[in-house]
Amino acid sequence: MRRKKIRKIIWEVIFILISLVYIIPVWMVFINSLKTRQEAKKFGLGLPQVFQFSNYAVVFREGGVLRALFNGLLVAGVSSLLIILVTSMAAFYISRSRRKLARFGYYYLLSGIFIPIAMIATYMVLFVLHLTNTYLGLILMFTTYCLPFSIFLYNGFIKMIPRELDEVAVIDGSTPLRLFFQVIFPLLKPATMTVLVINFLNIWNNVETQLFFASSTKWSMPMTLYRFYGVYMSDWHLVFADVIITTLPVLLLYIFAQRNLIDGLVMGAVKG
Amino acid sequence: MRRKKRYSPDQIYKPYFIVPAILLFTVFFIIPNVGTFFLGFTDWTTRDMLHPQFNGLENFRMMFQEKGVGLAFKNSIYFAVVTVLGKNFLGLLMALALNQGLKTKGYLRSVFFFPYVLSVLSVSVIFLAILNPRYGILNTMLRNVGLGSLAKEWLWDKRYAMNTVCAVSIWQQLGLHILIYLTGLQAIDKELYGAAMIDGANAWQKFKRITLPLLMPSVTINVTLSLVGGLKVFGEVFSLTNGGPGNATTVVAFKVYEIFGSGMLGYGAAVSMVFTVVISVISLAILYFLQKREVEL
Numbered sequence: 001m002r003r004k005k006i007r008k009i010i011w012e013v014i015f016i017l018i019s020l021v022y023i024i025p026v027w028m029v030f031i032n033s034l035k036t037r038q039e040a041k042k043f044g045l046g047l048p049q050v051f052q053f054s055n056y057a058v059v060f061r062e063g064g065v066l067r068a069l070f071n072g073l074l075v076a077g078v079s080s081l082l083i084i085l086v087t088s089m090a091a092f093y094i095s096r097s098r099r100k101l102a103r104f105g106y107y108y109l110l111s112g113i114f115i116p117i118a119m120i121a122t123y124m125v126l127f128v129l130h131l132t133n134t135y136l137g138l139i140l141m142f143t144t145y146c147l148p149f150s151i152f153l154y155n156g157f158i159k160m161i162p163r164e165l166d167e168v169a170v171i172d173g174s175t176p177l178r179l180f181f182q183v184i185f186p187l188l189k190p191a192t193m194t195v196l197v198i199n200f201l202n203i204w205n206n207v208e209t210q211l212f213f214a215s216s217t218k219w220s221m222p223m224t225l226y227r228f229y230g231v232y233m234s235d236w237h238l239v240f241a242d243v244i245i246t247t248l249p250v251l252l253l254y255i256f257a258q259r260n261l262i263d264g265l266v267m268g269a270v271k272g
Numbered sequence: 273m274r275r276k277k278r279y280s281p282d283q284i285y286k287p288y289f290i291v292p293a294i295l296l297f298t299v300f301f302i303i304p305n306v307g308t309f310f311l312g313f314t315d316w317t318t319r320d321m322l323h324p325q326f327n328g329l330e331n332f333r334m335m336f337q338e339k340g341v342g343l344a345f346k347n348s349i350y351f352a353v354v355t356v357l358g359k360n361f362l363g364l365l366m367a368l369a370l371n372q373g374l375k376t377k378g379y380l381r382s383v384f385f386f387p388y389v390l391s392v393l394s395v396s397v398i399f400l401a402i403l404n405p406r407y408g409i410l411n412t413m414l415r416n417v418g419l420g421s422l423a424k425e426w427l428w429d430k431r432y433a434m435n436t437v438c439a440v441s442i443w444q445q446l447g448l449h450i451l452i453y454l455t456g457l458q459a460i461d462k463e464l465y466g467a468a469m470i471d472g473a474n475a476w477q478k479f480k481r482i483t484l485p486l487l488m489p490s491v492t493i494n495v496t497l498s499l500v501g502g503l504k505v506f507g508e509v510f511s512l513t514n515g516g517p518g519n520a521t522t523v524v525a526f527k528v529y530e531i532f533g534s535g536m537l538g539y540g541a542a543v544s545m546v547f548t549v550v551i552s553v554i555s556l557a558i559l560y561f562l563q564k565r566e567v568e569l
Contacts, residue, residue, distance in 0.1 A: 008372065008373075008374065011369060011372060011374060012374055012375060012376055014369075015369070015370070015374065015376060015380055016376060018366075019379075019380055019383045019384070021443070022383050022384065022386070022387065022443075023383065024409065025398050025399075025402060025409075028398075028401070028402070028409060029398055029401075032401075041407060042407050043401055043402075043404065043407050043408060043409055043412070045409070086292045086293050086296065087293060089289040089290070089292070089293075090289060090290045090292070090293035090294075092285075092289055093285055093286075093287070093289035093290040094290065096284070096285045097282075097285035099282070099285075099287075101287055101290065102285075102290070105290045105293070105294060108294065108297070108302075109293060109294070109297055112297065112301055113500075114500060114551070114552055114555045114556065115305060115548060115551070115552055116503075116504050116525075116544075116547065116548055116551050117301070117304070118301075118304040118305045118307070118308040118541075118544055118548065119304075119528060119529075119532065119544065120308065120311070120528065120531075120532055120537050120540040120541045120544055121303075121304035121305070121307035121308040121311055121541055121544075122300065122304040123532070123537065124304070124307060124311065124316075124321070124537075125299065125300065125303055125304055125307070127321050127322075128322075140296065140300060141300055143296060144296045144297055144299075144300035144301050145300075145301070147293055147296065147297055147301075151293065166284050167284070170283070170284050176284055176285065176286050176289075179284065180289070201389055204391070205389075205390070205391035205392065205393075207391070207392060207393060207506065207507040207510065207511075208506050208507070208525070208529075211510070211529070212529070212532065222390075222391030222393045222394055223393065225391075225393055225394060225397060226393040226396075226397065226511055229397050229400070236401060239397060239401075240401075243394055243397055243398065246391075246394065247390065247394055250389055250390060250391075253389070254386065254389050258382065261389065262381070262385060262451060266448075266451050266452055266455050
């Protein structure tokens, strides 16, 4: 028993040491974001001589932070809401209807999990529809790209809701739409939270689609961080401050929705 | 019972529930994918967007002549193999160790998982600092413990750049894989181990005969996830090395981006056509192989 306890303590120590591989970079970014240009260049882990809070003000002015925040909230927010609406309904039909369309829809839509996005030909579609470099184009693309995984997630969840519920509601005179929005959708809340958080994050963090199809005035925060790095490459104190600023929204999401996020990602994957 | 007969499912579940999803998916995903298979045989350029002319196999001839494309495929596959092995080997190892009921499990879970929610761009900017050859903390630490000879120009030396990009990707995504393996481990019935202990099985036998077979579904998920992500890799390369030094880290998705930038859209479509076929075949083959093993075991 005693040997087992000691072994456990050794493991705890080993893991705390391993976790430093993750903690030290975060500390490096944070503490150097408060140093002067000369200090930050050395990437030291010690405290700054004088805390340079003004770095953040500079980044706020030069980094286009608010614009990027707005872009991200608009594109990722609207897309996520659209995804919830479209995929919860589609998944409901897929898991309930016995028609061929339901089976076809399942395989058709889930093919997107494996097949990569055809970026170049997508440009043609956007061009023809006059959607290149527009918010609407981005929103529709992101909504599409998030369909397969979200439907997959909802599908697993809807299967656990008994069918009898649908029939009772319809007998009570409810239309299919009222049945869905008043009875089924509220029961899907845990899945909806997961779909919301995961898709919001994926869109917010997306690189390829924004890079191919939108100019920098429509980029979300991580994209503008990269552009900022390109311009201020030797001003690490500012780059690090921008890292912190652009990470804050995600950090908040992580703190408040960690359970949804982790469980959702793991569950979503495991159910496959 | 009577009421079940009065309402057929067709009266409750209407096709318009699924039509928006199918419509969007068709316009923005299927049409481009199918379109690629036509546009790949044309001389389509950004200068004349709406009038691509059929030019036979010209694009494919170019593709075989240009060394860069073959190298890009090789690099994508190399990245996929290294990261699949790294993420799964380390992920499983860490999950096994974490599964012993450590008190710090909650803390570790949050710490390991956090980078996964960051943008790959933020992670890259952080690593561009860490890997800075002169002052970066990696080389500084190596020098401080007397291993100065191991301090390299990680991202700027052809010999190490690709492996460094792989390592950054493993660092960022390891947490997700640990968690999936942990979930799988926790679902295994503890009594099985008790029975094995009575039979006198040692730790390795227990792992081989009980843990691994019952963990196969998690292995399937983790391998598939990391493989598909690995073959499609773009962001890490774009932000860490921009394909360089030379072409050392140019992967297919990055090559397609470069061609897109040059305006030779027909050529780009041809490359991405081959890419789509390669990814689909590899992913489905691996999935089929792993799922078959699950059943057998």
